[in-house]
Amino acid sequence: MEESRWRWRRPDESGPWTVSGWTAALTAGQLAEDGVTVAVTRPGPWGECPRCGRWAESWYAYLDLPPPWQLGDVGLGCTRAHACSDIPAAPGWLFVAEAVTRLLEAARPVFHAATAEWAAPRLERATWLAGQPPAVRRLANRLWTDNQSLSVADIEAAAGGILADARG
Numbered sequence: 001m002e003e004s005r006w007r008w009r010r011p012d013e014s015g016p017w018t019v020s021g022w023t024a025a026l027t028a029g030q031l032a033e034d035g036v037t038v039a040v041t042r043p044g045p046w047g048e049c050p051r052c053g054r055w056a057e058s059w060y061a062y063l064d065l066p067p068p069w070q071l072g073d074v075g076l077g078c079t080r081a082h083a084c085s086d087i088p089a090a091p092g093w094l095f096v097a098e099a100v101t102r103l104l105e106a107a108r109p110v111f112h113a114a115t116a117e118w119a120a121p122r123l124e125r126a127t128w129l130a131g132q133p134p135a136v137r138r139l140a141n142r143l144w145t146d147n148q149s150l151s152v153a154d155i156e157a158a159a160g161g162i163l164a165d166a167r168g
């Protein structure tokens with residue numbers, strides 16, 4: 001029963017990244033290691049659930065990524081679990097990169113240039129994060145939260161000592 005995969009709770013209102021609705025922890029994968037949680041909110045649009053076809057008011061699913069990620073939704077569905085059905089069991093940063101790519105592909109032509117500008121650094125960062133050890137990912141996200149204009153090269157320079165240690 002897929003509903004049992006998620007332990008939904010009301011968000012801690014004091015949390016800095018929290019959106020309204022319900023949240024659940026991820027239990028495995030890079031995003032779980034990095035403290036990313038899943039959030040679901042309603043109302044979304046009325047329509048057919050892409051998972052089961054039921055006509056209902058949709059839930060939207062989000063990854064509660066550290067700022068300044070602001071990824072947008074990663075699924076919708078008639079129940080909280082159906083909204084989350086595209087989230088793999090152990091999501092890593094490549095899942096974030098794929099979500100950015102999907103948002104870019106779905107952008108209407110009039111928004112495409114702006115979306116591409118938004119997507120380019122996020123794709124680069126997510127793809128790079130996917131290949132880093134946990135200590136470097138945590139440092140990188142902290143640095144980006146403080147200064148979102150830092151490049152991957154800036155982060156690599158800042159993380160140099162940690163990278164050297166991690167590679168032994």
Ligand SMILES: [Zn+2]
Binds near residue numbers: 049050051052053082
């Ligand atoms: Zn459904």
